[in-house]
Amino acid sequence: MYDVLIIGAGPAGASAGIFMARAKKKVLILDNDKSGTKKAWAANHYAVMGITGYDVFETGKRQAEKYGAEVKLAEVSAVERSESGFRVTACAEVYESAAVILATGAAKGLARQMGLQMKPGKEEGGPEVIAVDEEGRTSMKGVWAAGICTGQSMHISITSGDGARVAINLLSEWNGRQYVDHDMMC
Numbered sequence: 001m002y003d004v005l006i007i008g009a010g011p012a013g014a015s016a017g018i019f020m021a022r023a024k025k026k027v028l029i030l031d032n033d034k035s036g037t038k039k040a041w042a043a044n045h046y047a048v049m050g051i052t053g054y055d056v057f058e059t060g061k062r063q064a065e066k067y068g069a070e071v072k073l074a075e076v077s078a079v080e081r082s083e084s085g086f087r088v089t090a091c092a093e094v095y096e097s098a099a100v101i102l103a104t105g106a107a108k109g110l111a112r113q114m115g116l117q118m119k120p121g122k123e124e125g126g127p128e129v130i131a132v133d134e135e136g137r138t139s140m141k142g143v144w145a146a147g148i149c150t151g152q153s154m155h156i157s158i159t160s161g162d163g164a165r166v167a168i169n170l171l172s173e174w175n176g177r178q179y180v181d182h183d184m185m186c
C-alpha cells in the first residue's frame with residue numbers, strides 16, 4: 001500500500017514525487033515514457049544555464065528515487081476507488097494507494113475515464129484540462145493533479161513548481177498544518 005501513487009514522471013510528477021518522498025511518504029511513480037518534453041532544449045529554467053528535456057526527466061526520476069520513491073515504466077489503464085483509497089491498474093499489475101496525483105501532461109484519457117470534472121484549456125495542453133481547486137484537488141476526493149494536464153503554462157519551471165506546490169498542499173492537508181521542506185548548509 002502506497003501513500004501516494006503519481007501518474008507521470010515529467011517535471012510535474014517527478015517534482016511532486018521528490019517532495020512526497022522527502023516527507024518520508026511511500027511513493028510510487030508510474031510513467032509510460034511518451035512525453036514530448038524529452039525532445040526539449042530548455043534555456044529558460046531558472047538557475048540552470050541550459051538542459052535537455054532528457055536530462056530533466058532522468059535527473060528528476062533519480063532525485064525522487066534518491067529519497068525513496070519507486071519509479072516504474074508502465075502505462076496506467078485504470079484508477080478505481082477501493083476501501084482504503086485507490087486501486088491503480090498498470091500493465092496487468094494492480095497497486096493500492098491512499099492518494100493519487102495525476103501528472104499526465106497532454107494525455108487526459110485517464111482523467112476522462114475516471115469521470116473527473118474537466119474544463120476548457122488555453123494552450124496546446126487543452127482543448128480540455130482537468131478542473132482543480134486552487135490547491136490542486138480534482139473533483140474526486142483523494143485525487144490531485146498537477147502540470148499541463150490541469151492547464152498550467154507549458155514551461156518546465158512552471159510545471160515542476162506546480163508539482164511541488166500540489167505535493168506541499170497534499171502534505172499540509174495530511175499534517176493539518178502548512179508543510180515546509182527546508183535544508184540548511186552545515
Ligand SMILES: Cc1cc2nc3c(=O)[nH]c(=O)nc-3n(C[C@H](O)[C@H](O)[C@H](O)COP(=O)(O)OP(=O)(O)OC[C@H]3O[C@@H](n4cnc5c(N)ncnc54)[C@H](O)[C@@H]3O)c2cc1C
Pocket residue numbers: 007008009010011012013030031032033034035036037039040041042043044045053074075076077103104105106107110146147148149153154155156157159
Ligand atoms: C519539443 C518541446 C520543447 C519544449 N521546450 C521547452 C523549453 O525550452 N522550455 C520550457 O520551459 N518548456 C519547454 N517545453 C514544455 C515543457 O516540456 C512542458 O511544459 C512540461 O514538460 C510539461 O510537464 P508535465 O510534467 O506537466 O508533462 P510531461 O512532461 O508531458 O509529463 C507527463 C508524463 O506522463 C506520462 N503519462 C501520461 N499518461 C500516462 C499513463 N496513463 N500512464 C503512465 N504515464 C502516463 C507521459 O508519458 C509523460 O512522461 C517543451 C516541450 C516540448 C514538447
